[in-house]
Amino acid sequence: MAIILGSLFVVVQIRQTNRMIRVAGQQAEAAAVQARLTTEQLKQDHELANMDLIMRLYEFANTAEVQAAWLTVLNSNISTYEDFENLSKPDQVAFFQIGALFESLGVLVERGIVKVNIIDDMFLTRLAWKSMKPFVSGIRERYGEEENYAAFQRLHEQIVQVNEHLTHPITHLSLSNSQPT
Numbered sequence: 001m002a003i004i005l006g007s008l009f010v011v012v013q014i015r016q017t018n019r020m021i022r023v024a025g026q027q028a029e030a031a032a033v034q035a036r037l038t039t040e041q042l043k044q045d046h047e048l049a050n051m052d053l054i055m056r057l058y059e060f061a062n063t064a065e066v067q068a069a070w071l072t073v074l075n076s077n078i079s080t081y082e083d084f085e086n087l088s089k090p091d092q093v094a095f096f097q098i099g100a101l102f103e104s105l106g107v108l109v110e111r112g113i114v115k116v117n118i119i120d121d122m123f124l125t126r127l128a129w130k131s132m133k134p135f136v137s138g139i140r141e142r143y144g145e146e147e148n149y150a151a152f153q154r155l156h157e158q159i160v161q162v163n164e165h166l167t168h169p170i171t172h173l174s175l176s177n178s179q180p181t
Contacts, residue, residue: 069094081138095135106151129156
């Protein structure tokens with residue numbers, strides 16, 4: 001009788017252990033699903049935060065002060081750094097303001113916080129670079145610092161490159177697939 005009771009006890013224990021193993025497996029599966037959903041939620045939160053940042057920058061760029069600086073840069077039509085130096089101090093400040101804005105945008109793109117196509121869609125980077133290039137070159141030369149507005153320049157170059165690929169996709173495709181002879 002003791003052997004039978006002992007055997008029954010072992011069978012009950014094995015069944016309970018199997019149930020616990022199944023439940024633990026289900027819990028592990030639920031935890032994996034929860035981790036995946038949490039990761040997806042974090043990605044969405046990150047994308048929303050980035051878009052919020054861009055919208056705030058865009059709102060800032062559309063303030064009267066920044067728009068006035070932008071118009072000053074566009075209407076100054078400088079072709080040399082000497083032209084910049086002959087501007088009034090408020091007009092010179094406008095160049096620094098616009099340069100700082102596009103430098104910041106370039107840093108955000110370089111750090112992967114914002115995609116270059118979003119900046120290209122929302123800001124006139126190519127026009128800004130064309131209008132600001134004599135200023136940037138002069139600042140670099142005057143202060144001996146090649147890194148001044150470097151992120152702005154790289155942003156401009158990246159936008160030009162992206163737009164070339166969009167304008168001439170077959171040319172770039174054929175060049176990238178060609179083999180040296």
